Amino acid sequence: MSDKKNHTYDVIVIGAGPVGENVADRTSAAGLSTVVVESELVGGECSYWACEPSKALLRPALLHAEAARFPGVDAAVTGPLDARAVLKHRDRMAADWNDQGQVDWLDSAGIALVRGHGRLAGPRQVTVRTPDGDTLLLTARHAVAVCTGSSAALPPLPGLDAVRPWTSREATSAGEVPGRLAILGAGVVAAEMATAWQALGARVTLVAREPRLLARVENFAADLVAGRLREAGVDLRFGTTIIAAERPGGPDDGIHLTLGDGTRLVADELLLATGRAPSTGDIGLETVGLTPGQWLTTDDTFTVTAIEGDWLYAVGDVNHRALLTHQGKYQARIAGAVIADRARGRALDTDPWGRHAGTADLLAVPQVVFTDPEIAAVGLTTEDAARTGRVVDVVDYDIGRVAGAVQHDPSYRGRARVLIDPERRVVVGATFAGAGVAELLHSATLAITGEIPLDRLWHAVPAFPTISEVWLRLLETYRDQRQLGTHRQT
CATH class of the missing domain: 3.30.390.30 (FAD/NAD-linked reductase, C-terminal dimerisation domain)
Structure with a gap:
């Protein structure tokens, strides 16, 4: 391997979503040379397939519903949402899936970017397979931060491959409104996407094994959302699940679903909103003695506890502490400070609510569910x-x-x-x-x-x-x- 393919930095960040960007921002601002490795779009899941596009779909739905209920305004709301205009607005909010603005920001902050698939290759080392087929070896003087996030966890449903279901990515980026949308799940993604696509004109059926919607929030709040969804026309089916899915004919024939209670359902699209899994399956964890595909356990400084030497960090969804973008960015601010101060040989303040402790992950995690x-x-x-x-x-x-x-x-x-x-x-x-x-x-x-x-x-x-x-x-x-x-x- 030539010298041109060997590079040394103070800090290597794997993953350029909001979390990775914030880790890199903090370490770079502290004077540490920092490189970010990204295999997809700089800006990550939140910018292109989660927070931004989903809220762009939901805001018109909520605004329309409120206006239709308000005296003096209700009479002016005479028709449905303009789905084409809403989807165009969604595209703008997702930057048309172009990450040049985010790349420009990295450059302005003095952060290097390497595009390609990054994998650990031993302590403080990362190899990157670039889009043109080259392999680079990156070495970190101080830290490697894994910020690879999470991806949709798919259930072991017979016929799934042939059905080509939606995950949260397709649900937030689809270019057309399906006539009939079936959703499997009862969490935040399921509730928000049922709200958005019903408002855009789809006939939505939500199927969930759980006895109610949004099991992790207070019952009264979940009941209010379920009531409004029913009023809007969403068919909520709790206490059952989908046990089989198939496309018996062509694409126009729809997806035929069999439910655990013996009923059948036909939909044009099926959204699987059944949780998240760690994106750690192919990032070289085995090269440092860890198990691929697992969540990475950390202490409150976001240092991976199973690794000696205080050089490997796991920040954001990947550590399974709080799977929320804003909480991951909070973790990134703390992890960046930890990395920078360790590099300078400074003592850490790890007491609860200290500068180097992610206490809010345990006691004060804020979340908004953008439903009606x-x-x-x-x-x-x-x-x-x-x-x-x-x-x-x-x-x-x-x-x-x-x-x-x-x-x-x-x-x-x-x-x-x-x-x-x-x-x-x-x-x-x-x-x-x-x-x-x-x-x-x-x-x-x-x-x-x-x-x-x-x-x-x-x-x-x-x-x-x-x-x-x-x-x-x-x-x-x-x-x-x-x-x-x-x-x-x-």
Whole structure:
């Protein structure tokens, strides 16, 4: 191998999605020479097949639904969404699947880019098979960060290969609206894509083994979403699954599905929204003593615990701590600081909430489900508390009783719940369900991460009339319940 095919950097990042970009940004800004290896588009899953295109499909759907319910506006909403225009908007938001803007950003930040498939080749070494067939050997002085993310986990369904099902990638990038869409799954991807494609004109049937939608959120929030989906015309079938799929004729004949309850279903497309798997099957883990295809376990500094020497990091989905883009970027900021300070020989601050500890992964993970209505949640749910034996006070309030919510929609449907540690008197969990509640989430995240005492929260005055006034109503409800002895605990 010639010298032209051997390169040494301080840091090698495998994967140029938002997580890998942020690791590289932090290490490069700290003065460490950094290279990113990417086999697909720079910007990753979130930019082209997940967050950006999915929200571009969902925003018109939610806006149309809200407008159709609002007095004085409802009469102006006389027809369905313009699906062609929505898909064109989606394409723009996904940069037409062109990553030149992201490549230009890497260049402006002084970060090298190598296109091709990267694999570990031993401690601190990565080989890259480039698109033109060359093999490069990259060596890291300090760190290799695996930021390869996750991919759709497919069930062992008979006939799957012949059916050519959608995964989340096809669901967010499809160029036409299917007449009939079947969705297998009950999680976030299933709920959001049912919302989007039903609004765009597809007849959607959602099939799930689970007894309800969105099992990881509070029941009341999931029930509100399920109710709106049914009102929109989505056929929800819980407690069963698809046991066989086939295309008996040509493409126009559709996909014939057999369900576990004995019923049959015909669809034009089948979306498998059945979870995620680590993208670690072919990245050379075996060369450093790890098992290919597994999630990579890390400590709170995002250092892989099974590897000696503090040189291998796993950041983002690949470590299975919190499979969310914003949480992966949070991890990347911390991992970048860890790598940079270790390279300088500096001590790390790994105490909870320290500069080098991913504490929020454990205590304050925010998430928004962009359905109708939206769900915004952070911290514990009541189910989390019950499962772990933690005693919390549960406070609920009907958001539709808040003046700002009525201004937003006179027929507003929504609910808020906070969980309070009765001993420390701080918020440890919050869930909001309703239109526009995504913008409430950061205030809840601040309350939890800052461990703001309730007595201090009383001084955080919400503007009138806004939906954020629900915070005051929750505090008032909790005060009254405590005084009357009617407060509810898990």
